[in-house]
Amino acid sequence: MAPTTNARVLFASIPKGIHLAVDFPIPGETTVYDTSQQIDLEHVPLNGGFLIKTLVLSIDPYMRGRMRAPETKSYSTPFTLGAPLVGYGVGVVLRSEASDVAPGKYVYGDSIPHQQYAVLANMDGFDFLERNPKLPWTVYVGAAGMPGKTAYMGWKEFSQAKKGETAFITTGAGQVGSMVIQLAKRDGLKVIASAGSEEKVKFMKSIGADVAFNYKTTDTREVLAREGPIDIYWDNVGGDILDAALEHANIFGRLLMCGMISGYNTGYAPNKNMHLTFGKSLTINGILVFHLQQKHNAEFYSKIPALLAKGELKYTEEVHRGLESVGEAILRVQKGMNTAKTVIVVAEE
Amino acid sequence: MAPTTNARVLFASIPKGIHLAVDFPIPGETTVYDTSQQIDLEHVPLNGGFLIKTLVLSIDPYMRGRMRAPETKSYSTPFTLGAPLVGYGVGVVLRSEASDVAPGKYVYGDSIPHQQYAVLANMDGFDFLERNPKLPWTVYVGAAGMPGKTAYMGWKEFSQAKKGETAFITTGAGQVGSMVIQLAKRDGLKVIASAGSEEKVKFMKSIGADVAFNYKTTDTREVLAREGPIDIYWDNVGGDILDAALEHANIFGRLLMCGMISGYNTGYAPNKNMHLTFGKSLTINGILVFHLQQKHNAEFYSKIPALLAKGELKYTEEVHRGLESVGEAILRVQKGMNTAKTVIVVAEE
Numbered sequence: 001m002a003p004t005t006n007a008r009v010l011f012a013s014i015p016k017g018i019h020l021a022v023d024f025p026i027p028g029e030t031t032v033y034d035t036s037q038q039i040d041l042e043h044v045p046l047n048g049g050f051l052i053k054t055l056v057l058s059i060d061p062y063m064r065g066r067m068r069a070p071e072t073k074s075y076s077t078p079f080t081l082g083a084p085l086v087g088y089g090v091g092v093v094l095r096s097e098a099s100d101v102a103p104g105k106y107v108y109g110d111s112i113p114h115q116q117y118a119v120l121a122n123m124d125g126f127d128f129l130e131r132n133p134k135l136p137w138t139v140y141v142g143a144a145g146m147p148g149k150t151a152y153m154g155w156k157e158f159s160q161a162k163k164g165e166t167a168f169i170t171t172g173a174g175q176v177g178s179m180v181i182q183l184a185k186r187d188g189l190k191v192i193a194s195a196g197s198e199e200k201v202k203f204m205k206s207i208g209a210d211v212a213f214n215y216k217t218t219d220t221r222e223v224l225a226r227e228g229p230i231d232i233y234w235d236n237v238g239g240d241i242l243d244a245a246l247e248h249a250n251i252f253g254r255l256l257m258c259g260m261i262s263g264y265n266t267g268y269a270p271n272k273n274m275h276l277t278f279g280k281s282l283t284i285n286g287i288l289v290f291h292l293q294q295k296h297n298a299e300f301y302s303k304i305p306a307l308l309a310k311g312e313l314k315y316t317e318e319v320h321r322g323l324e325s326v327g328e329a330i331l332r333v334q335k336g337m338n339t340a341k342t343v344i345v346v347a348e349e
Numbered sequence: 350m351a352p353t354t355n356a357r358v359l360f361a362s363i364p365k366g367i368h369l370a371v372d373f374p375i376p377g378e379t380t381v382y383d384t385s386q387q388i389d390l391e392h393v394p395l396n397g398g399f400l401i402k403t404l405v406l407s408i409d410p411y412m413r414g415r416m417r418a419p420e421t422k423s424y425s426t427p428f429t430l431g432a433p434l435v436g437y438g439v440g441v442v443l444r445s446e447a448s449d450v451a452p453g454k455y456v457y458g459d460s461i462p463h464q465q466y467a468v469l470a471n472m473d474g475f476d477f478l479e480r481n482p483k484l485p486w487t488v489y490v491g492a493a494g495m496p497g498k499t500a501y502m503g504w505k506e507f508s509q510a511k512k513g514e515t516a517f518i519t520t521g522a523g524q525v526g527s528m529v530i531q532l533a534k535r536d537g538l539k540v541i542a543s544a545g546s547e548e549k550v551k552f553m554k555s556i557g558a559d560v561a562f563n564y565k566t567t568d569t570r571e572v573l574a575r576e577g578p579i580d581i582y583w584d585n586v587g588g589d590i591l592d593a594a595l596e597h598a599n600i601f602g603r604l605l606m607c608g609m610i611s612g613y614n615t616g617y618a619p620n621k622n623m624h625l626t627f628g629k630s631l632t633i634n635g636i637l638v639f640h641l642q643q644k645h646n647a648e649f650y651s652k653i654p655a656l657l658a659k660g661e662l663k664y665t666e667e668v669h670r671g672l673e674s675v676g677e678a679i680l681r682v683q684k685g686m687n688t689a690k691t692v693i694v695v696a697e698e
Contacts, residue, residue: 074628076628238623238624242623251640252640257623257626257627258627259627260623260624260627268621268622268623268624270619270620270621271619271620271621271623272617272619272620273617274587274591274606274609274617274620274623275587275609275617276635277606277633277634277635278606278607278608278609278635278636278637279423279425279635279637280635280637281634281635281636281637281640282633282634282635283632283633283634283635284626284631284632284633284634285626285630285631285632285633286625286626286627286628286629286630286631286632287627287630288627288628288629288630291600291601291630
């Protein structure tokens with residue numbers, strides 16, 4: 001078989017805020033779709049590893065943090081300039097020299113390169129997946145993947161949820177937030193949820209939020225003053241909303257810190273209310289799914305895909321097709337323009 | 350017996366920052382020593398309550414928070430303008446109409462009025478104390494009182510201390526901080542401790558701190574970069590030092606929020622580093638001794654006074670004599686000029 005194109009999405013430059021007032025990643029500049037590479041699928045050397053065909057890739061908010069200079073420390077590894085982006089994805093094994101990896105197997109992990117085909121050295125950092133026949137692979141990078149795990153494992157580990165309590169969940173229309181809303185409702189809580197559009201408000205109500213509002217047009221403090229105090233706060237935004245949550249937290253409140261989309265592109269807004277932690281005996285927990293997986297992975301896969309397949313847990317997706325759509329999809333996520341969990345279908349099986 | 354003077358310390362005005370650049374409480378203005386009241390100890394009506402003679406009073410940092418307008422919400426009850434201050438103290442019962450309170454008993458609580466004699470309605474909020482014969486009553490408002498309890502119960506409940514870990518303790522020469530240093534050393538930790546004078550640094554070393562420094566002359570971040578990362582942070586200051594601790598916290602670090610002396614008089618400095626909570630899976634717990642006492646009180650009194658009496662736990666006191674010294678003592682504490690836990694001996698037994 002003749003060599004075939006191996007299209008890739010390269011990390012081409014660090015966002016610098018030259019073209020826009022703030023430094024959002026720019027498609028075609030921060031990331032570049034590249035078709036210059038060829039691959040011979042039958043003969044490419046595997047060196048003891050295995051060759052995958054990439055099926056789906058996940059576009060996640062945290063990817064912005066990897067678009068940085070390597071000298072800036074953070075919890076995620078920075079992307080390498082000139083190399084493909086890497087992220088969560090699912091691939092199918094085409095060829096293998098690894099004794100534990102058979103062709104036809106499906107692998108999932110956070111280090112799938114943004115290219116059509118890739119040779120992986122070994123299974124470190126990857127898991128084999130079995131697909132529930134009622135679910136597409138895209139769900140396995142969303143509600144049944146990292147975002148779903150973040151929600152499920154963070155909630156399970158840190159919420160200490162008790163029936164009748166009140167939870168406030170930010171970015172409630174996102175994949176993590178929408179899962180948290182549903183988990184909170186299943187636990188018998190009153191759920192207040194916020195997001196940035198009327199469409200998202202409708203969606204949050206449709207999945208069970210008791211109080212859903214658009215934080216761009218409604219004052220968060222007014223809602224919390226009326227509907228609170230809040231026993232659990234799920235933070236995906238940080239900044240002033242975190243301060244508002246600290247103000248309206250109940251005694252013994254739990255604040256689950258999952259992300260800060262408000263700060264990723266424009267800098268983190270300072271918090272003024274940390275002195276409220278001791279007066280109200282609050283607990284704040286940072287959530288990093290990587291630290292929770294070992295404990296909760298088996299339970300997650302045994303429960304969540306089945307509930308999603310039965311429709312007892314709802315999910316939505318914004319599906320883009322082809323690696324050429326990655327740059328725009330990333331920008332949509334960073335700007336909050338995406339309507340749901342954003343995934344790229346790179347190839348059908 | 351003829352009526353006798355019942356000297357008091359009245360809350361006369363809310364600190365306003367007119368006379369000083371910042372609004373520290375001013376002796377003689379914020380608080381006024383008053384000798385105008387007389388009391389007839391034999392005939393003063395008890396109305397079913399009991400009469401105490403105040404022996405010792407505690408001067409604590411948190412008292413600043415009570416010197417506020419009643420409409421400003423906080424976790425502590427505001428002082429009443431024109432009425433005596435109230436705070437932690439020990440009194441001996443002189444007369445009683447309460448069936449559960451016998452003359453000669455010693456009572457301890459956080460609502461002892463700053464006056465020589467007081468009629469208390471009942472034991473709500475008070476405990477009976479028995480004194481270890483080797484300890485003066487002053488210790489029962491310090492290392493064996495609320496500050497000691499705050500240290501012991503906060504550490505016990507939230508530190509998750511493991512031998513070999515590193516703890517960073519601020520205001521390490523204060524009653525709370527110095528107790529935490531010693532508890533951390535007893536648990537086998539490496540202890541980094543900071544305070545604001547060379548004298549305090551010496552004291553912190555004398556009670557076991559492995560690394561002690563003066564934060565006014567030494568850069569906290571440099572110390573933490575060299576001696577960290579820190580697994581446990583005991584925060585009594587807040588502001589930029591809390592941010593430094595977040596920067597140098599280890600993965601799975603625990604931050605115990607106990608107070609923010611840096612903000613009580615000049616406003617709370619904002620925090621810029623709350624986004625580090627999720628990357629490092631940090632846990633932050635607010636400590637309010639009031640919420641921990643029920644669980645830990647019995648164990649505290651069975652262990653700590655004995656260790657203090659034997660010298661296995663060290664404590665220091667700055668003892669002032671007479672109610673007339675209260676105003677100055679409060680200011681010294683707020684300015685960090687006190688050399689040790691500050692107590693007022695109102696009367697000998």
